[in-house]
Amino acid sequence: MSESVAVAAPVADVLPRRLPRGFAFAAVAAIFVLFMAASSAPSPLYVVYQQNWHFSATTLTAVFAVYVVGLIASLLVLGALSDHVGRRPVLGAAIALEATSLVLFLVAGDVPVLFAARLVQGIATGAAMTAMAATLVDLDPPHAPGRAGVVNGIAPTTGLALGALGCGALVQFAPAPTHLVYVVLLAGMVLAALIVAAMPETSGRRPGGLRSLQPRLGVPQRLRADFFALVPILLASWSLGGLYLSLGPSIASGLFGLTNHLIGGLVVTLLCGTGALATFLLRTRPVQWTLGVGAALLTAGLVLTFAGIAAGLVALGIVGTVVAGVGFGASALASFGTLARISAPAERGELFAVAYVISYLAFSVPAVVAGFAATAFGLRPTALVYAAVLGVLAATALVVQRLRVTR
Known part of the structure; x- marks a missing residue:
């Protein structure tokens, strides 16, 4: 995972070495919205894919569901990893995976590639969600101690709303309906990688990283x-x-x-x-x-x-x-x-x-x-x-x- 962050590090030299905590908090909140917008962006496009590739409603919802399979698996396996290896490596790897999924969407010409794109996107989103939520709590401003909780509650639904609406507008009014939205989101992920490379690390390394990968559920x-x-x-x-x-x-x-x-x-x-x-x-x-x-x-x-x-x-x-x-x-x-x-x-x-x-x-x-x-x-x-x-x-x-x- 550290390699994916290292790739962006030379480019990050043009930025301040460590962003101020207040700016980093706002930036992580924006990245949270970006991830959720990317996850809902395909929704208006499902109808277009269905018309172009002539698949059934069953296939449509299966493409939707495979994203959730990847997300749940990622939550269960990677949910606690950032507590052990740090927030920035996990966020950097999640952004790299998300960018990979967007490239797959860009080149998709049939349903199997669409399945692969959604699966990778689900894994990336699950890894990012827990790391971003924890980072926001770490960066919670002292003068507004409840702000991280509010942002963690609002960011997911805000991102879902903006992603669907923005994609719908691009599909209706802009050229290349099945490509342009992913180019825009990919540009956003490049910016997100630069920000993560320059933000402060809020969680030190501690042992138990491999053990944290074992899924455990219970009430x-x-x-x-x-x-x-x-x-x-x-x-x-x-x-x-x-x-x-x-x-x-x-x-x-x-x-x-x-x-x-x-x-x-x-x-x-x-x-x-x-x-x-x-x-x-x-x-x-x-x-x-x-x-x-x-x-x-x-x-x-x-x-x-x-x-x-x-x-x-x-x-x-x-x-x-x-x-x-x-x-x-x-x-x-x-x-x-x-x-x-x-x-x-x-x-x-x-x-x-x-x-x-x-x-x-x-x-x-x-x-x-x-x-x-x-x-x-x-x-x-x-x-x-x-x-x-x-x-x-x-x-x-x-x-x-x-x-x-x-x-």
């Missing part, structure tokens, strides 16, 4: 009741995100006749952008209150979305997406806020790993099932059943949270 006995009470809302909110990032543009095009690629990107942005805004606005509210509100808004948004799809009403589908997006952001903020509140520092890494694995499985597996169903039964019935099941899950989460508050 302490005393936390299991609180943890399992969060599972319905984790499943509902992340499954919703998976649907929008995989089939959202296809639903907009196939069910509502919105063939503009910018609209395809906007579908993802409506969910993730409102989620990011909700995370920021609700950051100071009590966690238990936010959790209840998130479950209620998820339920309401899914009911409205279901009605919009059933009736073919675009406006109702938009309103449902916005309401569900606020619920999505509130649920994510409160779920991980609850885990941070109930766990001791020595328990958090493993507990968050379990929560992320559940979340990303919910993000991918239902989307793949929906892809099979859309191929076999059609897009409209699949979308209706998916929305109905998620509505039931969200309502279950609401009931569970109300019962726990009552007790």
Whole structure:
């Protein structure tokens, strides 16, 4: 991993040897957004790839899901590595892997290369997420000690929203729709590599690096009741995100006749952008209150979305997406806020790993099932059943949270 950083080191000589901590904090936050934007950028392009290469909805969602397979594997294996070898080597290697995936996207001419690009991208993103989250905490400004937590909550959904919207705009209005967005992102990764080469190291080397590569998952006995009470809302909110990032543009095009690629990107942005805004606005509210509100808004948004799809009403589908997006952001903020509140520092890494694995499985597996169903039964019935099941899950989460508050 250190070799990938060493490659960028000569170029970094033109920069200050070590960036100021405040600038480094802002730069890492921007790199976090960049990584997540790169992960959602292919979403508006799936429709284009499908038209050019004539593959089914099943293949489309499988391409989406292989990214999550790589991401989960990376989280489990590489999640604690930066605690032992330092943040900069892991970030440098993750950026190099991400750049490799973008090159694969650039040269992709068929589905197998697309699969490879998404798999490499998932591994890179998983490695980068944990290292960037830890780096932000390391660089947390003394005058604003909670800033790292807010950025870690907002950056992922902000990046997903910007990536989908920016890619949709480039595909619709710029030349070379399946290439230009990756050139832009690749340029961003080159800049990110220069920044990482010049930023201060915030975590010293310590032994145990090889041992940290062994995946380990578990929930302490005393936390299991609180943890399992969060599972319905984790499943509902992340499954919703998976649907929008995989089939959202296809639903907009196939069910509502919105063939503009910018609209395809906007579908993802409506969910993730409102989620990011909700995370920021609700950051100071009590966690238990936010959790209840998130479950209620998820339920309401899914009911409205279901009605919009059933009736073919675009406006109702938009309103449902916005309401569900606020619920999505509130649920994510409160779920991980609850885990941070109930766990001791020595328990958090493993507990968050379990929560992320559940979340990303919910993000991918239902989307793949929906892809099979859309191929076999059609897009409209699949979308209706998916929305109905998620509505039931969200309502279950609401009931569970109300019962726990009552007790």
